[in-house]
Amino acid sequence: MNERKETAGKDRAAFHGGGFRLASYYWQRMARNRLAIFGLAFIIFLALVAIAGPFFTPDPTEVDFEAKNMPPVGFTITQSVYDIKTDQFITTRVSGTWKHPLGTDRKGRDMLAMIVSGARVSLQVGLLATGIAIIIGTIIGVMSAYLGGWIDNALMRFTDVMMTFPFFLLLVLIVFIFGPSLAFIVLAIGLTGWTGTARLVRSESLSLRTREFVMAAKALGASDGRVVFRHLIPNVISLIIVIATLSIPGVILAEAALSFIGLGDPTVPSWGIILEEGQHSLTTAWWVAVEPGIMLLLTVLAFNFLGDGLRDAFDPKSNV
Amino acid sequence: MKKKAAIIACAALAVICLVSGGVYLARTAGVKAPGEIKVKGIFIEGQSGGDAETLNWILAADATSFSYVGHTLDSLATYDNDFNIQLRCLAKDIEVSPDGLVYTLTIRDDLRWSNGSPVTAEDYVYTLKNLMFSDWLNYPYKGDWQEEVNGEKVFVTPEVVNETTFTITRKTVYPEFVYTLYDLTPYPKYIAQKYEGDAEAFMRAPEFNNLSYTGNLGPYRFKEWNRNDRFVVERNPDYYLGKDVGAPYFEQYIIKLFGTSATRQAALEAGDITYTSIEPEQVIKFKGLRHIKVYTVPTSGYTILAYNQRANGWEGLKHKEVRQALSMAINKYGITQNILLGFAEPAFSFIPKVSPWYTEEGIVKYGVDALYDKQKAAEILYQLGYGVRQADGSIKVTDKDGKLLQLVLVVNVGSKPAEDMAFFIRKELLSLGIETEIKLVPWPTLLRGYVMNAVPGSKQEPAYNNGPEAVSQERWDFILMGFGTDPLAPSGSHVFFTTDGGLNFMGFSNPKVDELFARAKSKEALDKTVRQQVYAQLSRLLSEEQPVNFLAFHRANRGFQKNVMGIEPGVNMGYNYHLWYFE
Amino acid sequence: MRKGWLRDYILKRLLYSLIIAWGILTVTFILVRVGPSSPADKYLANIAARGQDPSQVIAAIEARYGLDKPVLQQYGEYIFNLLRGNWGWSLSTSMPVIELIKHHWIYSFQLILLSSLFAAIIGILIGIYSAVKQYTKADYAFTFLSFIGISIPNFWLGVMLILVFSVKLGLFKTYYDTTLPLFSLANLKALTLPVITLGTGMLAAYVRYTRSAMLDNLRKPFVTTARAKGLPEHIVIGKHVFRNALLPLVTIIMFDLGSIVFGGAYLTEIVFGIPGLGQVSFNAIFANDYPVVVAITLIGTLVVLLVNLVTDIAYTYLDPRIRYE
Helix, strand or coil, X not given: CHHHHXXXXXXXXXXXXXXXXXXXXXXXXXXXXXXXXXXXXXXXXXXXXXXXXXXXXXXXXXXXXXXXXXXXXXXXXXXXXXXXCCCXXXXXXXXXXXXXXXXXXXXXXXXXXXXXXXXXXXXXXXXXXXXXXXXXXXXXXXXXXXXXXXXXXXXXXXXXXXXXXXXXHHHHHHHHHHCCCHHHHHHHHHHHCCHHHHHHHXXXXXXXXXXXXXXXXXXXXXXXXXXXXXXXXXXXXXXXXXXXXXXXXXXXXXXXXXXXXXCCCCCCCCHHHHHHHHHHCCCCCHHHHHHHHHHHHHHHHHHHHHHHHHHHHHCCCCXX | CHHHHHHHHHHCCHHHHCXXXXXXXXXXXXXXXXXXXXXXXXXXXXXXXXXXXXXXXXHCCCHHHHHHHCCCCCCCEEECCCCCEEECCEEEEEEECXXXXXXXXXXXXXXXXXXXXXXXXXXXXXXXXXXXXXXXXCCCCHHHHEEEECCEEEECEEEEEECCEEEEECCCCCCCHHHHHHCCCCCCHHHHHHHXXXXXXXXXXHHHHCCCCCCCCCCEEEEEEECCCEEEEEECCCCCCCCCCCCCCCCEEEEEECCCHHHHHHHHHCCCCCEEEECHHHHHHHHCCCCEEEEEEEEEEEEEEEECCCCCCCHHHHCHHHHHHXXXXXXXXXXXXXXXXXXEEECCCCCCCCCCCCCCCCCXXXXXXXXXXXXXXXXXXXXXXCCEECCCCCEECECCCCCECEEEEEEECCCHHHHHHHHHHHHHHHCCCCEEEEEEECHHHHHHHHHCEECCCCCCCCECCCCCCCEECCCCCEEEEEEECCCCCHHHHHHHHCCCCCCCCCCCCCHHHHHHHHHHCCHHHHCHHHHHHHHHHHHHHHHHHCCEEEEEEEEEEEEEECCEECCCCCCCHHHHHHHCEEC | XXXXXXXXXXXXHHHHHHHHHHHHHHHHHHHHHHCCCCCCHHHHHHHHHCCCCHHHHHHHHHHHCCCCCCHHHHHHHHHHHHHCCCCCEECCCCEEHHHHHHHHHHHHHHHHHHHHHHHXXXXXXXXXXXXXXXXXXXXXXXXXXXXXXXXXXXXXXXXXXXXXXXXXXXXXXXXXXXXXXXXXXXHHHXXXXXXXXXXXXXXXXXXXHHHHHHHXXXXXXXXXXXXXXCCCHHHHHXXXXXXXXXXXXXXXXXXHXXXXXXXXXXXXXXXXXXXXXXXXXXXXXXXXXXXXXXXXXXXXXXXXXXXXXXXHHHHHHHCCCCCCC
């Protein structure tokens, strides 16, 4: 265990000398992991879709009740409307068209456009909430490690309370009480999800604090702020990147789960919201639930691949 | 009382109910069962609208609680599908004195509590006087039994005449009070006395929470209530209506709760449950299944689009002509066919089609046929000054200053059909040039932010109608929601449409409407033909005034396993459920 | 001597757990009670259709829920009652809170227990296999599948399983039947889909943890020594490597328990209609029934704290070198 920290530490110490050289070294290590490269490629693709996609797809809020529940291209289904006067069903067979390659939902909205705008929402949620959590976690972790003493004690006890708090229940409680707006959901996830980061950053910083270059900086009279921002934080950054990458999928899933139980923001079509919609018409329009489900699965998978690859790349002793 | 709750469950919450599948089953007497029916099987009803709150029904405010208790405890009377009175605990129909003030009720003499003692008029009067009217118990629906005398709310006066007869005396005439009476159910005095004055003890009383007092008063007896899972009652061999015919014919009746409507319907398809309600999209599939029967029945629920006529709504909505023009631009068949898939009919006024008081005579039918005409709507609005003529000769509807009209439509999140309707309406209005922002909000937000109102600057507690000067916290122009009218006593809808009605949140005011509602509750309305005329006038007036845009009356679909016999499809199809049986 | 420090440690930890529990109780209580929603909200439609003035009905309902008292007084009364062992009365289900929990804990417990067992046994076996056969096709396949297992949203998986196995194939009931006897094959069968739904994510995670813990140890010198001594491979793997890998594994499994109790288990209960504590507490949230919400949060927290403590103590026996301060 000790030996492993040494090596890792050396790697990080080198960060000061040549950030670029180091980055390219890590990149090479990661590039050997094909799954991680797939993950990265998919995330880049998704980001492009989220940024540029909406310019190429129709307005996702545009409803068209004449073209509701259209199946994806290549599928044909039967639709029916009940006629009260004759007590008969008027049945029509509907096939998917290229106008709506992924079909339409019960409001006749284009599924492709919804999936694309959902990608934007889900990525935003994932990045923002994780960002909040990481920032809080890092601040608490570094402060705790650097300041030590009763502050460390108090902060860690607080972290313990938050950690023991049933995360999902807390989330549901907060969102139910303050209303399901996306901003609030992001904030709630961020404010409740920082505990793991704080602990990991603290323990990493603790081991760094006693290392030579930090000691040296202190001996040379560097201020506390300078030590923290120039030496501690840059050296835990690789750890933070890994934690961030690995916690984004959790956040995306948490938002989807909230939506699934009816606590999502109904005005913003995230994948979770679309999935919840599809849940109601599973047997009549299966694609509405299946498509966002697959996108969720792929996105979470991609982040997990990437996070795993990053962890292995930063940690030379791990096993790919 | 349970009966009324039933109508309400399907009516007021109609839109919400579409996803819940909660159905109430009322009951009947007198129908002779065909000779050779055997008692067998377990009937399982699937619901997904959430569990009941309590079996101690006097404390309950939710319809589900009443519907659970109703399996073990009959009310005084109920109605069949045509709203004919079906006596239950009553020996004969309620007698009303010629002046409309004294009601004489005679109950059957064969009703027994679980300890064998007879249910008497004293029990009923005790329940009213000492429980419902008391200060210590907090019965939520006290208002049913109060009348206004000289500006003060006072309770009606119940009085025991003999073992089986009691009277209730009012000071003011209210012809439809009789329907409140039909719903009355008693608490056993011999048990309730023990807890009198102690609300906490009453609430926790095991006898009431286990329904262990119900004797022969219902077709079933309480067996088990596993919260969030199932409510189980078992056949009551002593049921007073079952003596001659051997009813009921199911060993047990179970209400099984599901987390989602999808799993609830899947359970019916898989044969795991006997009965549940079917959503419009699924009907064709279930009608095609060989082991399922689906009945399409009318309900008394309808959806409305409320127009904000208060100070914080678009100023145009205060004018009848503007409201009419907007209603003219929204295609009601588009809603009933495209969104509700045919399981609805266009609505034009507040009395549901199933009601005995319903009339089409003279009703103005906005939103269908000749009165669905966007061009004409635009023309009217233009004439009133709300629009500009564009280069190509077409009219763009605007506000008074010729600026773009942007309106806010608020709808409760969670009801898919309601959401769909909101989007449909936005599209219709867009073709007039009106932009609509749809706000999907949770129920508490809808109530507190948009529906409740108070006079700005005053210290008023927000309420649903704080007078004509009051406005809601947030600005809104339209609210889409489910309304319900009691089919037998439409005068109850005065809360929505009279100037000081407790739920007139849209700020509608018309002296003629106020007067007609007052007449429907007055002495002259004791004469049914007069009441019929009053309601016909009200229907016409409201269809013309458009305080809200009445959109559609809903139809429900009830799916049963095919081997259930004895069902009479209709609006109150559960009224004779104790005579249903398995083939 | 050893016992002395352990007893002090346990006492300290217990006290500390109590403080955490009190903190969580207070936060939950405040959260539930500060919300703008009222238990009367959902009855508005009912009230309206009866043609009643809402204010009167709302007042009656709020009085019944005790909302007419100041929050601080309610909090004080709640704590006072709790200290006397009185968990209060659940207004949304009309029974004592403690009875409610007694009735429903078993549904959650059996689901979580079976899922954990299922995930741990299969996950650890696959993990060991994967590690031993590192870089083979089977290893790659399992690694890939475990990634999918971790990434699949479990509520979505549950819905898909019902669609395929219950509706289309008719192999299982569409809902969990609570009337089945606890220890019966039928009950086990009824729990199959829920256990798969809840267990898949855990299983995949255990595969990955086991694999990497095993690989960590496979490279250690003592393995080479053991092999050099001529010990059969299954003894080397089973006795030496696995035993050393077990400690980090137990930590992770125990740690996971807390998050599944309230996250995955609740969603699984919803999908399959299992009336466990998850469902009870969430329904209570929606019904503003604070005694239930607070009680279940508190009990869940205490269970997690207790499990953590037991795990820590177990360590001292698994690895005598460990000593806590």
